[in-house]
Amino acid sequence: MADRGVRVASGIAVGVVVIGVAEIVSVLISPDSTPLQAVGGWIIDHTPTGFREWIIGLVGTDDKLLLFICMGVVAFLLSALAGAVERARRPIGSALFAVFGVLSTIAALTRPESTWTWAFPSILGVIAGILLLRSLIERADRSSDVTEFAVERRQLLRGIAIAIVVGGGVGLVGRVIGLRSRSVANERAEVTLPPPATPATPVPAGADLRIPGLSSYLTPNSDFYRIDTELTVPQVSKDDWSLRIHGMVDREIHLKYGDLAARPALERLVTLTCVSNPVGGDLVGNASWLGYRLDDLLKEAGPHPDADMVLSRSVDGFTAGSPLAVLLDGRDAMLAVGMNGQPLPTEHGYPARLVVPGLYGYVSATKWVTELEVTRFDRAQSYWTERGWSPQGPIKTECRIDTPRAHGTYPAGSKLTIAGVAWAQHRGINAVEVRIDQGEWQPARLAAEPSIDTWRQWAFDWEATGSGVHTVWVRATDGAGVVQTADVADVVPDGASGYPSLTVRVS
Numbered sequence: 001m002a003d004r005g006v007r008v009a010s011g012i013a014v015g016v017v018v019i020g021v022a023e024i025v026s027v028l029i030s031p032d033s034t035p036l037q038a039v040g041g042w043i044i045d046h047t048p049t050g051f052r053e054w055i056i057g058l059v060g061t062d063d064k065l066l067l068f069i070c071m072g073v074v075a076f077l078l079s080a081l082a083g084a085v086e087r088a089r090r091p092i093g094s095a096l097f098a099v100f101g102v103l104s105t106i107a108a109l110t111r112p113e114s115t116w117t118w119a120f121p122s123i124l125g126v127i128a129g130i131l132l133l134r135s136l137i138e139r140a141d142r143s144s145d146v147t148e149f150a151v152e153r154r155q156l157l158r159g160i161a162i163a164i165v166v167g168g169g170v171g172l173v174g175r176v177i178g179l180r181s182r183s184v185a186n187e188r189a190e191v192t193l194p195p196p197a198t199p200a201t202p203v204p205a206g207a208d209l210r211i212p213g214l215s216s217y218l219t220p221n222s223d224f225y226r227i228d229t230e231l232t233v234p235q236v237s238k239d240d241w242s243l244r245i246h247g248m249v250d251r252e253i254h255l256k257y258g259d260l261a262a263r264p265a266l267e268r269l270v271t272l273t274c275v276s277n278p279v280g281g282d283l284v285g286n287a288s289w290l291g292y293r294l295d296d297l298l299k300e301a302g303p304h305p306d307a308d309m310v311l312s313r314s315v316d317g318f319t320a321g322s323p324l325a326v327l328l329d330g331r332d333a334m335l336a337v338g339m340n341g342q343p344l345p346t347e348h349g350y351p352a353r354l355v356v357p358g359l360y361g362y363v364s365a366t367k368w369v370t371e372l373e374v375t376r377f378d379r380a381q382s383y384w385t386e387r388g389w390s391p392q393g394p395i396k397t398e399c400r401i402d403t404p405r406a407h408g409t410y411p412a413g414s415k416l417t418i419a420g421v422a423w424a425q426h427r428g429i430n431a432v433e434v435r436i437d438q439g440e441w442q443p444a445r446l447a448a449e450p451s452i453d454t455w456r457q458w459a460f461d462w463e464a465t466g467s468g469v470h471t472v473w474v475r476a477t478d479g480a481g482v483v484q485t486a487d488v489a490d491v492v493p494d495g496a497s498g499y500p501s502l503t504v505r506v507s
């Protein structure tokens with residue numbers, strides 16, 4: 001019988017080869033069809049909501065990296081186990097790999113964008129793996145039976161090492177080629193955006209207080225938060241892209257990217273907010289968006305009077321359900337193609353996405369959007385409402401303290417500027433107030449507000465007196481005069497609420 005170490009090493013080599021073969025086969029199919037991608041996608045779609053929010057609270061938007069690391073560790077341990085239990089007469093390890101192959105194939109075939117060919121990476125990877133495992137274990141048994149086993153054993157170990165290096169190398173090459181060959185980065189760099197028929201209000205100097213530590217009024221694309229259910233960013237060529245408007249409409253509409261040029265473009269300043277943003281969190285950003293009015297598009301299709309929802313669908317199967325009335329009430333809801341003067345970055349939805357002022361992203365901001373189905377809230381569910389989130393997602397009035405940093409220590413008499421942003425998209429911000437400890441609410445100064453659809457900066461000058469720990473509280477009042485609620489709510493099911501606070505020590 002071969003020793004345990006050799007078996008375990010064989011199992012690990014086989015695991016690497018399974019992944020490697022699957023990756024190289026996927027080059028001909030799709031980078032998303034490999035076991036890691038398919039199983040990862042399945043896990044993302046089936047993660048319980050509370051657990052997901054807990055993970056995002058811990059690691060923020062590095063959640064995907066964490067998922068890959070966890071999958072890698074599990075794959076490593078399972079492969080080692082499969083090797084340890086494999087016997088020439090009782091192929092339990094092979095059976096383990098086969099079970100994994102079946103599950104991985106199912107995961108691949110049930111991905112929203114899959115075709116039957118997506119079965120190949122998992123199946124071929126596992127077949128190659130099982131053949132290798134059988135031959136390694138057979139040799140391992142033989143090398144331990146013969147008296148002069150040292151030479152055979154050395155050869156066997158060399159074979160295992162080669163399998164790991166070649167399998168890993170081939171897998172890496174497969175991944176790089178697969179991603180490169182489908183990348184739309186070059187195409188995107190060549191896109192020229194149409195000049196807007198109605199440009200955004202120029203941002204007045206007074207909109208940006210330029211206080212160190214305070215978020216800039218416009219968020220650069222590279223700093224803009226990214227939230228989606230994708231393991232790899234979808235690569236959608238504008239030449240393959242189309243938008244279909246259908247469902248409860250008089251006329252179905254099919255638009256190609258080239259058709260957009262005939263329509264008047266608008267440019268608007270809109271702040272996006274994620275429903276998963278905790279009080280004080282940074283899943284919010286402000287950009288200038290270039291696109292086409294959604295109300296015009298919908299009216300051309302002619303929604304039926306009894307419809308009340310637009311279910312937008314992305315290439316990746318993600319869906320969001322927006323109230324039809326909101327999209328038609330005259331606000332600047334749009335099919336966006338540009339962000340801060342550039343074609344949409346691929347991770348923000350190139351070539352086209354939705355942007356709706358006043359609604360959280362999960363019910364409106366579909367990236368890589370290809371379909372708008374006019375329907376009803378009592379007939380259709382969307383990606384996140386199926387997972388326990390509220391069907392309605394108006395943005396709650398909130399604010400955030402950006403500076404000074406929390407838990408800092410300042411000498412008594414220091415002049416501190418407390419500053420941050422406040423938002424209540426499509427209602428606007430009328431006031432922001434600051435309270436130190438149990439004191440009075442005092443008005444903060446407000447930056448200019450170029451649009452009620454964006455956040456607004458605020459600042460408050462405070463001379464730090466009274467040694468000890470002080471708590472600073474902030475609250476905003478929206479354009480209708482409604483003060484943000486003090487009720488503390490978690491992000492699930494329809495967005496966090498409560499006053500943000502900050503503690504500082506005065507010495």
Ligand SMILES: Nc1nc2c(c(=O)[nH]1)N[C@H]1C(S)=C(S)[C@@H](COP(=O)(O)O)O[C@H]1N2
Pocket residue numbers: 224225226227228229230272273274275314315316318347348349360361362364365366367368
């Ligand atoms: N296709 C797709 N679009 C999506 C999502 C997604 O998971 N897939 N997430 C939505 C959510 S929850 C938010 S908050 C916004 C975030 O947009 P951003 O990544 O451009 O900031 O995109 C929305 N659009």
Ligand SMILES: [Mo]
Pocket residue numbers: 227273274275276360361362
């Ligand atoms: Mo979100």
